[in-house]
Amino acid sequence: MKKFAATLALAVFAAGGVHAADLGGKLLKVGSDTTSPPMESVDPASGQIVGFDVDVVNAICAKINCQAEFVTTGWDGIFAALDQGSFDLVASGVSITDERKKAMDFSDPYIVNSQAVLTRAEDQGITLDTFKAEGRKLSAQANTTDAQVAEGVVGKENVVAYDTFSAAIIALKNKDVDGVVINGANAAAYEREFAGELVASIKDLESDPIGLVFRKGDENVAAFNEGLKAIKDDGTLDQLVAKYWGLK
Structure with missing residues (x-):
C-alpha cells in the first residue's frame, strides 16, 4: 500500500491473499x-x-455480498444508537482509540487521518504558540478527538464545542472563534469550498487511525476486515482516495 503524506495516509495492511466472506x-x-x-x-x-x-462501505459490501443502507444520525447519540440496535455499524470517520475499544469493536483501519486547524485566511501563518499566548479560542465538534486535541492546545476554557462540524465552521466565519480543529480530510474540503476565506493554517497535529464501528462481539467484523483487505489488494481503496483527494 502506498503511503500518502500531509493530512491523509492509507493505513498499511498485511500482504497475502484473502478469500472474502459471504454475507x-x-x-x-x-x-x-x-x-x-x-x-x-x-x-x-x-x-x-x-x-x-x-464508497468504502459499498466497495466492501461488493466483496462480501451485502448491501448498505446509510442512516443519518447525530454524532452525540451515534454510539448509543448502535448499541441499541438502531443500525448494524457506524461509518463516520471514527478514530480508533483505546477508550472506545473498551465499549465497541472496530474494523482494521482504512485510513490514517491527521488533525489540522482551519482559520480565516487573514490569519494564515498563525502558530499554535500564538493561540496559546494570546488565549485565542478554538472550536471543534463536541465529543470528538478533535475537541480533545483543541483542549490540549489552548485549555478547556478556550474551546467552544459544537454539535456539528458545519456549526463550528459558521462560528469561525462569524469570528466567534479563531480556529477549528478538524481532521485533515475535512479541512481540505472546507478549504476548497471557502477558497480565499478559510485556510488550513496548521497541519499534522496528531494522527488517528480511522475504522468502521460495530457492537462488541459482532461476527461481521471479521467479514468486513476480509472485504477491506480485498479492496486494498485490488486497488479500489487507492482509487477512492484519489477520487476524493486527488492523491496518487
Whole structure:
C-alpha cells in the first residue's frame, strides 16, 4: 500500500491473499453523522448520502455480498444508537482509540487521518504558540478527538464545542472563534469550498487511525476486515482516495 503524506495516509495492511466472506446479500444499516464532507454528507441535489465512507462501505459490501443502507444520525447519540440496535455499524470517520475499544469493536483501519486547524485566511501563518499566548479560542465538534486535541492546545476554557462540524465552521466565519480543529480530510474540503476565506493554517497535529464501528462481539467484523483487505489488494481503496483527494 502506498503511503500518502500531509493530512491523509492509507493505513498499511498485511500482504497475502484473502478469500472474502459471504454475507448472503444481507442488508446492513449504517449509522453516519452526515455533516462531514468529503467523508459523508447529504447531496443537496439528490438528497442521497454520499462521500468517501459511503464508497468504502459499498466497495466492501461488493466483496462480501451485502448491501448498505446509510442512516443519518447525530454524532452525540451515534454510539448509543448502535448499541441499541438502531443500525448494524457506524461509518463516520471514527478514530480508533483505546477508550472506545473498551465499549465497541472496530474494523482494521482504512485510513490514517491527521488533525489540522482551519482559520480565516487573514490569519494564515498563525502558530499554535500564538493561540496559546494570546488565549485565542478554538472550536471543534463536541465529543470528538478533535475537541480533545483543541483542549490540549489552548485549555478547556478556550474551546467552544459544537454539535456539528458545519456549526463550528459558521462560528469561525462569524469570528466567534479563531480556529477549528478538524481532521485533515475535512479541512481540505472546507478549504476548497471557502477558497480565499478559510485556510488550513496548521497541519499534522496528531494522527488517528480511522475504522468502521460495530457492537462488541459482532461476527461481521471479521467479514468486513476480509472485504477491506480485498479492496486494498485490488486497488479500489487507492482509487477512492484519489477520487476524493486527488492523491496518487
